[in-house]
Amino acid sequence: MSSILFLGTGGARFVVARQIRASGGMWMRYGETQLHVDPGPGALVRALAHVPPCVPGKLDAILLSHKHLDHSNDVNIMIEAMTHGGFHHRGALFAPRDALEGEGVVFPYAQRFPERVEALEPKAGPYRINDVEVYTSLAHVHACQTYGLHFKYAGHTVSYLPCGRYFDGLIEDYGAHRPDVLILNVLRFRDALDVDHLTLDDAKALIEGIHPKVAVLSHFGTKMLEQSPARLAREIEDAYGIRTIAAYDYYRLEVENEAAAVGA
Ligand SMILES: [Zn+2]
Numbered sequence: 001m002s003s004i005l006f007l008g009t010g011g012a013r014f015v016v017a018r019q020i021r022a023s024g025g026m027w028m029r030y031g032e033t034q035l036h037v038d039p040g041p042g043a044l045v046r047a048l049a050h051v052p053p054c055v056p057g058k059l060d061a062i063l064l065s066h067k068h069l070d071h072s073n074d075v076n077i078m079i080e081a082m083t084h085g086g087f088h089h090r091g092a093l094f095a096p097r098d099a100l101e102g103e104g105v106v107f108p109y110a111q112r113f114p115e116r117v118e119a120l121e122p123k124a125g126p127y128r129i130n131d132v133e134v135y136t137s138l139a140h141v142h143a144c145q146t147y148g149l150h151f152k153y154a155g156h157t158v159s160y161l162p163c164g165r166y167f168d169g170l171i172e173d174y175g176a177h178r179p180d181v182l183i184l185n186v187l188r189f190r191d192a193l194d195v196d197h198l199t200l201d202d203a204k205a206l207i208e209g210i211h212p213k214v215a216v217l218s219h220f221g222t223k224m225l226e227q228s229p230a231r232l233a234r235e236i237e238d239a240y241g242i243r244t245i246a247a248y249d250y251y252r253l254e255v256e257n258e259a260a261a262v263g264a
């Protein structure tokens, strides 16, 4: 069985700085394999505070979609926790190259702790973690190297579409993986500022075009929260006939159950 636990659903600087929503990323389980994706500020605390706790010492891998702080702030402490303070050479780290080198966010000393460190390349994979296969998307249009992640396990695909500007190529690239579950970072309600983030209308176009069985909205900015993500999700579901969920902190999605509820 597979599940995705949201340790945070906030995005954008104000929401994260004020912790209006938490920013701990996602804790994924595929059978016995445990992955932590985008450990933003508070990830370690949110993981341990959950009941039952998510135990970093049992993680098989940590993955970063990109190096921005709301996705990576806790990566060093999570690596320490995964490797039992660096004493046990175990687990894996996957991140875009610019998160690892130059002005990267993963300290060089911490990069020596995992058993395996791999720089993600666009449209690459499979990166294998036990019996989970991970593929990257094409490069997103964002201020740093940013890749979506497709997780394939036991006949199901979970796709994570992180931050970035909308362009038509996203639909073809993500659609080719035929995701059962598509998680989208929908930071902005409308495009008041011209920034490299999805707006709600962008998310609608992506959900309609990629056509997953289940769409999950997350990583909300202030305006999205003001509009009630749950209400917006219902509107999308009604408009396109695709099950759409607005994630909230500690929301847990059971992949097989959700996919089965929608049907083939
Ligand atoms: Zn972000």
Ligand SMILES: [Zn+2]
Pocket: 066, 068, 142, 163
């Ligand atoms: Zn970003």
